[in-house]
Amino acid sequence: MSYKITEEGNVATVHLDGEIDMDVTEKAKEVIMPLIEAGKEVHLNLKEVQYMDSSGISVLIESHQKAAELGTKVILKEISKSVLKVIMMAKLEQILIIE
């Protein structure tokens, strides 16, 4: 997994790339959580994520819940077809914020 962060005002966009599994979830959290804790609105661009398993989905849930707790939000953008399929399998499309 690789990533790139761009910031504009209070919005931080994290472009994730590659496969997100148990082996990289800690790294993903280390990237996303500090932005949420800093009060940023975080946009996760998942266009280049070709694979995500339950560990990756857990990062999305955890990020969403942490943001809600701190009064901000995490928005999932340009979700790849394979990741959207897993999100829908987990029945999270109505819970996570998807644009």
Added chain:
Amino acid sequence: MTLEEHKEFPVDSASLKEIRNFAREVLAKDEMFSSTKDDVVLAIAEAAQNIVKHAYSGQPTGDTMRVEITFKDNTLKIDLFDKGKPVIPQNIKPRKIDDVKPGGLGTFFIGQIMDEVIFKTSASDWVNHLILTKNY
């Protein structure tokens, strides 16, 4: 068409990508699997992840796990073997899907994708034996 492939991998989260690639290569051998390949790869990877996370509690080990993929009589069968803590099948329950919290989704995904999931213990030289099947 019949298929019989197997490989052993170190019990480590770093092996998960290798396991997915192995499964992808095997399932790419017949077009019959093309529409379900990604789902089956996910189920195999989730099962392997459960071995790392639960049978070995995420602790480093020199052990390996074995993944067998066979296709015979229109049934795809995945066997996963490990030497970790014995699994107590009654304790393995997918979490309720409306209970939104991180974790516990892997078993749910496996159940959604595969037609049958069987846990066995005392499998010859191994401790745990998980059998996943899907009918085509």
